[in-house]
Amino acid sequence: MSNPIESTPPSNPTFQEIGLLPEVIKVVEHLGYKMPTPIQSSSIPVALKRKDIIGIAQTGSGKTAAFLLPMLNHLLNTNERKRDFFCIVVEPTRELAAQVIEVLDRMAEALPGLVSCLLVGGMDEMKQAVLLAKKPNVIVCTPGRLVYHINNTKGVSQSLQKTRFLVIDEADKLLDMDFAADIDKLIESVPKQRTTMLFSATMSSRVEKLQRASLVHPVKIKQSEQKYSTVDTLRQEYLFIPFKYRDGYLMAILQKVGAQSAIIFTMKCSGNTRLVLMLRQLGYEAIPLNGKMSQQKRLLALEKFKSGKRSLLVATDVASRGLDIPDVDFVINYDCPVEPKDYIHRVGRTARAGKSGMAITIVTQYSLEFYQRIETMIEKKLDEYKVEEQVAMSYVNRCSEAMRVVNQILKDEASKEKERIKDKNKGNADEED
Structure with a gap:
């Protein structure tokens, strides 16, 4: 050819x-x-x-x-x-x-x-x-x-x-x-x-x-001569904080964002589930979108977000490619993406079709190298997102307590699932006898 x-x-x-x-x-x-x-x-x-x-x-x-x-x-x-x-x-x-x-x-x-x-x-x-x-x-x-x-x-x-x-x-x-x-x-x-x-x-x-x-x-x-590019109507900022305080700073960001629509991106399904449950413990009606959900549940989650019934979607990268969600005000990278192209696809969920939008990337000591690679590839130095440290730190203990409850919930669910499988296997063995 x-x-x-x-x-x-x-x-x-x-x-x-x-x-x-x-x-x-x-x-x-x-x-x-x-x-x-x-x-x-x-x-x-x-x-x-x-x-x-x-x-x-x-x-x-x-x-x-x-x-x-x-x-x-x-x-x-x-x-x-x-x-x-x-x-x-x-x-x-x-x-x-x-x-x-x-x-x-x-x-x-x-x-x-x-x-x-x-x-x-x-x-x-x-x-x-x-x-x-x-x-x-x-x-x-x-x-x-x-x-x-x-x-x-x-x-x-x-x-x-x-x-x-x-x-x-x-x-x-x-x-x-x-x-x-x-x-x-x-x-x-x-x-x-x-x-x-x-x-x-x-x-x-x-x-x-x-x-x-x-x-x-x-x-x-x-459409663009730049290998990795973002639209001009997208405002991009970063927040560099210690990993152990990340949840507190996320809550401070959400408080500042208010009732506007936002997608929070996580790397893994397990982290996605934990973050959704923590946010719910803290009063946010967050909904998950990840690859372990059934097709029906994923489509239902998207519909709730697109219709405005829920304003906070916590997603893995399965949701970051091409989804037509017209009115997303904020993208928050809770986990900094490893690959620059994943960053481009994530932040592309906001500032679509000429509208303005904002992307905030949380950077910790463990993801600094990934973030520096992103800045190099998009040929742009991002501004620092301003959050009052006092506000963020006031959430840290509440987040820790909420996550403790979440871990117990997940532990109980795992035990119930283990018992269910055990009972099922026992029932199958009885039938064979």
């Missing part, structure tokens, strides 16, 4: 000037979009010419519409008998896939007859097979679940030969999650004569390899 052709964005075109069909313009108006974002104005005209695209864009850039709108244009220009299995959208996580389906459902309100199907883990395979039998126009999936249906559901492999539009979103994340083999299988299962759009927040050697394998004479569209 040849090297990608660079493309520069045109100057402020409207959606009408981009070349979308009148029916698609109605969808745009229904969604409330006013003007195309840079990634949309750059990529949509190229995709309308059926050229392959590799898009490098920061989070919150409007990527979803950048691939769905030209796809709709092509779909409407296709004979109705050839519209089933027309487009495959591949996402790294269930949440991102569900988010794309939400946008498609809203599009269908303005475009009756548009049928989409969600294929992700954690949901019944037979029900998904029934949905596939209804011949959807668009399939939004995680790689593993679509490969499952290719291998096990009658007719899917043949139906994918009708696919004319393939979107590989968050390619760097897909490869980080070891989906390479599933993506290879998927690419083998769709026709070579297709339009492919590949989006990634960063351009690694693995993404370049995937691009060479899946795209033909692609046009490369870069």
Whole structure:
């Protein structure tokens, strides 16, 4: 495959000037979009010419519409008998896939007859097979679940030969999650004569390899020349404190933030659970979002946060990629991310679509090296976030007591689970006798 052709964005075109069909313009108006974002104005005209695209864009850039709108244009220009299995959208996580389906459902309100199907883990395979039998126009999936249906559901492999539009979103994340083999299988299962759009927040050697394998004479569209960049409307600050006082300073930050919406990021699921329980002990209605939660619970947590029923979401990095949560005022890095690109993805949850936002990173003696690496990569020295030491220290003992209660709760739950497993095993042994 040849090297990608660079493309520069045109100057402020409207959606009408981009070349979308009148029916698609109605969808745009229904969604409330006013003007195309840079990634949309750059990529949509190229995709309308059926050229392959590799898009490098920061989070919150409007990527979803950048691939769905030209796809709709092509779909409407296709004979109705050839519209089933027309487009495959591949996402790294269930949440991102569900988010794309939400946008498609809203599009269908303005475009009756548009049928989409969600294929992700954690949901019944037979029900998904029934949905596939209804011949959807668009399939939004995680790689593993679509490969499952290719291998096990009658007719899917043949139906994918009708696919004319393939979107590989968050390619760097897909490869980080070891989906390479599933993506290879998927690419083998769709026709070579297709339009492919590949989006990634960063351009690694693995993404370049995937691009060479899946795209033909692609046009490369870069929203930003900087390898690691954040938007101008994002205010970024840090707080350097001893690790043992971290919880007290977090409480002081939350007191200062008040009732505004915030996402607090933790590194691990175990730490995520402990922090949520501690915050609840201290009177905050925090909700968790981590990889150990069931699909249903994760979607419910997101819905509560997006609807404003809860203003405090404590998340692991599963939530930091591409989730469309329009009104997040603050991002707080309780655990400083190890990798600069994870920092970019986390703070990208605020200051989206031109809005302002703030990211506060708590740095301790154990994470100073990680923080210095972040500053180097984003080529920016962050200001210090000001918190009154007296206020923070007044919370330290309360946090310690709350965490003591949390540890006892978790210990009791572990004991109950151990007893439950013991009783279950005993019951199975009795049945065998």
